[in-house]
Amino acid sequence: MALPQSLMVSVMPSELELIACEQLVEIIPLVAMEKTAFISGAYGPLRPPARCKVPIWIATNLKLKKKCHIVPPSWLNIEYLQDRLSRETTYPEFSAMPFRFAEIAKVLLDVASDDFQNADKIRSLLKDIREARQAKSREGLTKLDHSELSLPNLSSMEINEIRPHFVKGMESLVKLVKDPEGRHMES
């Protein structure tokens, strides 16, 4: 089989992580490095303690070798997340979050929790936000019809999570509308 069965239906969270890790993050390097040409562009030079923007995968690599500190993105702090959580619980719609916030937050908190002021609090806020949003997306399933469902502000990880049910559900609705007598249900 050219592609494993599990990959045909959906995308793995680890693949989403790989995509998210192409995004840039600010670091405070602890070692100097010349400007280096990568396939996705040239990064550096690293001159401690000047801040520098590099892709997340470089940042985590450097961090794991204790060669940099990661500057958390502007949305990954207690005030911002607290604000989002209160909006999430007050309003019925999804509040705007970066499209790949779940992946980025996970990667950064995993490797660089010491660069955050209160990593545990951030983790629990993220978890609360995730649960609040999950409840909403489950509710969204009731609005599913055969033609279109708008999902404003849904993030990539959340889409991946609801994909199997929503796709299956809409597929069945499409068949029911197209063929109300169910003669071709199995086609």
Place this chain on the structure above:
Amino acid sequence: MSRGHKKSSLRERRPAFYAVTPCTYNHSRRLRPFTRPETMEGDWLDELRQPRAGPSFVQRARDAPDDDDAIIRDDFGPAVIAQEDAEETSFQQFIRHWMNERHAPDILPAQEDLLARLLDHARKQANDVKLLREHPDTSEDEHFRIMLVQTEVERVMFVIRSYVRTRLQKIEKYARYIGMTPEVHERLSQGELDYAQQYVQILDTILTNAVLQSLPPPQQGLDDKTADIPPMIQGPDKQRPVFAHARQACPPVRLPDGSTMEMEKGQISLTPYYVIEQLLLRGEVELV
């Protein structure tokens, strides 16, 4: 070492880097018919390890002045600057096409140029890595940079492999449909098309030898179309819903319930594939 000396040495070496045209890589050759994906991956890696066309790196390294310790540095000069300005690097573009391919039920147009460019670039980086690693003068700091470059090459190769495998899987699944539908042919590379044709041939042979030849002739067909029974040749299911993310404001599309939808930039919609098919082919939406 004087600054002037270094600068002039860089300028001397530049033409060598530009001498290699970026799109010489013929990716269709990679998709040899009858080759299992695993073997193909092996081929790609072999390809990566082989010296490339043009002035060899070894030669360049030999010609380089003794104090030259920055071979990976800014070999890509203007190209890199252009990429930094652009919103999407070519790797990010490719990632977008990879995800589209993964989510779309149909086979999308092959991104041959983009793939060739990336492969070329990855091969070049891998070569530089290999040479620098073997070079005894490479410093500890340099080794770290080499490791990063190597990591990126592996990330890029992972995405490329997954992209090609996704297409191969669809080609195998719809091989018979592809044979009957000339419109699909232009969306495949030559190698993929050959693969599809030969795949059908082998499949026919084995089915005939194993079962069909012992059946009465009316039941030997592999492309029966009878009313009330799903046809034997299945094409892609364009009714399958997909999650589309608008990359820009899109022209209106007609929805199955008769209404029209105009997607705004950033809007995410779950809708049957055929609704957004044209938007996807024009790059106005991406699948997520």
